[in-house]
Amino acid sequence: MTKKPLIIRTLPVIFAAALGACATAPVAPPEAKPAIPAAPAAPVTEPASPATARPLRIDGASSLIAVTVRRAGLLAKLGHDHVVASRHIEGQAVAPANGQPGSTSFRFRLDELTVDESALRAEAGLSSVPAADAIAGTRNNMLTKVLDAEKYPYVEVTAVTTRDGPMQAAITLHGVTRRYAVPAVLTARADGVNASGTLTLRQTDFGITPFAVFGGALAVQDELELRFNINAVNVTR
Template sequence: MREKICKWTIYFALAISALAISACTTKPPQAPAAPAPAPQLSAAQQAHRIVSGESLVAITVRRSGPLARMGHDHVVATRQLEGFVDTAKGQTELRFRLDQLTVDEPDLRKQAGLETQPSADAIDGTRRNMFSKVLQAEAHPWVLVRAALEGGTLAADITLHGVTRRYQVPVDLREDGGALQARGAFTVKQSDFGITPFSVFGGALAVKDELELRFAISARR
């Protein structure tokens, strides 16, 4: 019993320390930056249009640090994709808004191999930290992807947080009549886009820099 009391005393002290650190580092309120306009997509002709609602981008965000057991891994995702796939030119463009990302849908957590389900409060806290403190979604609301197909690989230019980086992404592309399916998975680092992964307790509980992305794009003529 004494060990349990000591354990919870330590956790309570850590929580109080985190609040104190947060209070010390809080900056005076500033006027929010003007949001960036929606990135323009090319006017593609005779292309497959990405079907919003039937397509998916899912990102697994994992915890790290000595106190990782106190946190949760998360899955953020969106089905609200806009864009096209031009198979004749071997090109694709798509965009989506960060503020339309969902957090920890139970089915997507299972698909990512996460067996537990965070509480509603934990999910709400994750959403607030992710959108405001990490992604700064108010100032950088859009993600834009422009890619060219090179064999079985996409040379993808991804723009996030005002920064563009290129990745080589393996893709499984299948076409059946007027319908097209593109699937793949790859890893990016938040720091590639000038984003500092969220952390507390001096990094003892943190989010890993690496993000695991998977996509399933549905497009039709």
């Protein structure tokens, strides 16, 4: 099996567009900016390397990418913060071996994202729960007016772990690829490897204009708070 860079196409930002059921007309993407360096990362804890590299597959049923999208503006109290998540992640990985870095690549579909699961809202510290019609409107606007999910159906991630530094990940969203140093912890398990951590992304780095209405009085913050828990399990032959 060919080794692929360990990617976390997560993450991402997809979710940024999810604030409020209100929408604005799409704005032309700004000129691409260089990726913004991530905050200093906690050391990556690599699993003990086996004698030979092990092919792994991403277990979508037990993996999660969740993004918290927060409101902004003078009328922010009239809106809601949201949590957008993916539980349908597909991809493969190679476990570290003989001192060599591990790698992974995965992707998930935007039209399979969930919005405001009650358990995820609670984990994010959001006490209120939007009405069902508000959640449905938020999801529709996110997919059609912000993310253009028909044209860009997937978020894709590739990543490579290093022994002396953070995970190096490339995230492709809305047709734009950005590279990040991701604070992550890798944990060896009997059936594979788990990767978990958090990352802050900006919508504008992917050519996405944050939602805003009433001249910006009610808007979505540019920054998105992303957390991931990815399980890669042994491939049975």
